[in-house]
Amino acid sequence: MSIPKEPRQQMITMMYLVLTALLALNVSAEVLNAFKLVHEGIRNTNTALDTKNDAIMDAFAQQMASDPERAREYFERAQQAQQITREFYDYIEAVKEEVIEASGGVNDAGEIRNIGHVDAPTRVMVNQRRGFEVKDRIEEIIQDYLALVFSDEDRQILQTQIPLNTEFNPDETDQPDWVTYNFRKVPVIAAVTILTKFQSDAKQTESLLLENLISQIGASTFRFDRLSAKIIAPSSYVLAGSQYSADIFVSATSETQDPTVYIGELDMDIVERDTFGNFLETTQNPIKGSYDTLPVVAGMGKLNVPAQRVGVQQYSGAVRVQQPGGTGYLYFPFEGQYQVAEGGVVVSPTKMNVMYIGVENPLAISVVGFPSDRVRASISQGTLAGSDGDFRARVNTPGTATVNVSAEMDDGSTQTMGSQEFRVRRIPTPQAKIAGEAGGNMPAARFRAQRGIIAELESFEFDVRFEIVGFEMIYAAARQDVITERANGPQFNQRMLGFMERARPGDMFYFDNIRARGPDGNTVRLPGITFRLI
Known part of the structure; x- marks a missing residue:
């Protein structure tokens, strides 16, 4: 006879159906939502790029008003660049609409109905070869953009900077x-995000090209449109009792003609200094060997390097500015240095930025300028043991725990150096498994060979053991009454082993x-698991 339709059995059947449905999913809602956020971010970037490019075109208009003969050729190429971008943007927009329509279209709010649909992108972009058309179109407009650059040198530089590419x-x-x-x-939202990124790359390429063209409009003298106060200090790292010094002056930059800033080793056979030790400009590129090109914002190169080594770090390079009239370039060499020091207080959890109840949480604690044997630490709850910078914390209450750090001074006194707050959580609930599986179909012979249930923590940072203290087995054989048996501990008892021995393919086992x-002594209830013998 069939399984009785009691409320408990109906619930178990529903749980099985839900589990089967969940196993069929291959893209999580969190990933899809993350793609939505990325897509929105790229659209915001496109808006910002439109604003920037419109500002450059406004500068072109001003140049056309003041000196049309000199600016016209550059202005016309800038218009061509915008036309290339506009046509490509509209083309990609049509491709996006085609993919979205193939997935079910949009709802009344204008949002994609089925953002996780994976067949539509494959059908449209791969099977119907729209993706190959997109690839060809990208490669085509890259060449169209590069053809608008005047000099071979600038064309080579732009080719290394433009984000559009089809490398594989x-x-x-x-x-x-x-x-x-x-x-x-890939899900529809991912395909749409990728296509939107192509649109953004085209706008960024247009921006690079417009900046190059506006910078080529020659003049009889260098033109600057921004003055700002600047402070240059030999060092921003000052010890107590020493003196801080800096040079303060007015700097002139241009928003319409950005310089090119290179970071690399200077060729001392090319560079020269004046009587004050300052570098003189040169018409030769003073960079020796390989170099990096910095991003430029509002006429200023932005240097950002990771501080990986402690101590004084040196760098050098040159700023390249086009000479008036577009007849060549001037290079302005420079050298600089900065000092890297360890942070004032470092409290680093060696697992992650959270502490768990019931286990030892290792911490590495140090204070700059003090040897590890003079560093002291305490915690607001539980215990903290260890020495020489290596500590182990045990916490007992969910919420937060604060690690307070102090250091022993030369006179023997103790001075507070700082603190760090950590989240305190219980160890996550483990997953019940049989033969390494958390449910689903299992060959009958393999199932009969098992002797118990284990609790396993998946993707957890600590080596933590959970002990099964009890469970229920519900055996549902075809055309037979349901049988329930309970066990204490992780092992199957003799009755359970008997059910398993006579079970046949098609029979169901619910746990x-x-x-x-x-390890904290607390007993937790684990989600049930279901097996169907095959």
Whole structure:
């Protein structure tokens, strides 16, 4: 006979159906929502790029008003660049609409109905080869953009800077080509985000080209449109009792003609200094060997390097500015240095930025300028043991815990150096498993060979053991009454082993009320698991 339709059995059946549905999903809601956020961010970037490019075109208009003969050729090429971007943007927008329509379209609010749909991008972009058309179009407009650059040198530089590309390395993936790699079996929201990124890359390429063209409009003298006060100090790291010094002056920059800033080793056979030790400008590129090019904002190069080594770090380079009239370039060499020091207080959890109840949480604690044997630490709850910078914290109450750090001074006194607050959590609930599986179909022979249930913590930073203290087995054989048996501990009892021995393919086993004891002594209830013998 069939399984009785009692409320408990109906609940178990529903749990099985839900579990089967969840196992079929291959994209999480969190990932899809993350793609929505990225997509919105790229759209905001596109808006910002439009504003920037419009500002550059306004500067072109001013140049046309003041000196049309000199500015006209550059202005016309800038208009061509905008036309290339506009046509490409509209083309990609049509491709996006085609993918969205194939997935079910949008709702009344204008939002994509099925953001997780993976068949539509594959069908449109791969099977119908729209992705290959997009790839060809990208490669085409890259050449169109580069053709608008006047000098070979600038063209080579722009070619290394533009974000648009269709590079594909088959050694890094099992996908056969660029289109399949980007669009096969990806959710609709991911495909739309990728296409929106292409639009953004085109706008960024347009921006780079417009900046290059506006900078080429020659003049009889250098032109600057921004004055600002600047402070240059030999060092921003000052010890107590020493003196801080700096040079304060007015700097002139241009928003319409950005310089090019290189970071690299200077060729001392080219560079020269004046009687005050300052570098003189030169018409030769003074960079020796390889170099890096800095991003430029409002006429100023932005240097950002990771502070990885403690001590004084030196760097050098040159600023390249086009000479008036567009006849060549002037290079302005420079040298600089900065000092890297350890942070004032470092409290670093060696697992993650959280402490767990019931386990030892290792911490590495140090204070700059003090040897590890003079560093002291305490905690607001639980215990903190250790020495020489290596500590182990045990906490007992969910919420927060504060680690307070102090150092022993030369006179023997103790001075507070800082503190760090940590989140305190219980160890996550483990997953019940049989034969390494958390439910689903299992060969009958393999199932009969098992002797108990284990509790496993997946993707957890600590090596933590949970002990199964009890569970229920519900055996539902075809055309037979349901049988329930309880066990204490992790092992199957003799009755359970008997059910398993006579079970046949198609029979169902439900495990419920699974309880496990953690290292903190607390007993937690684990989600039930279901197996169907095959």
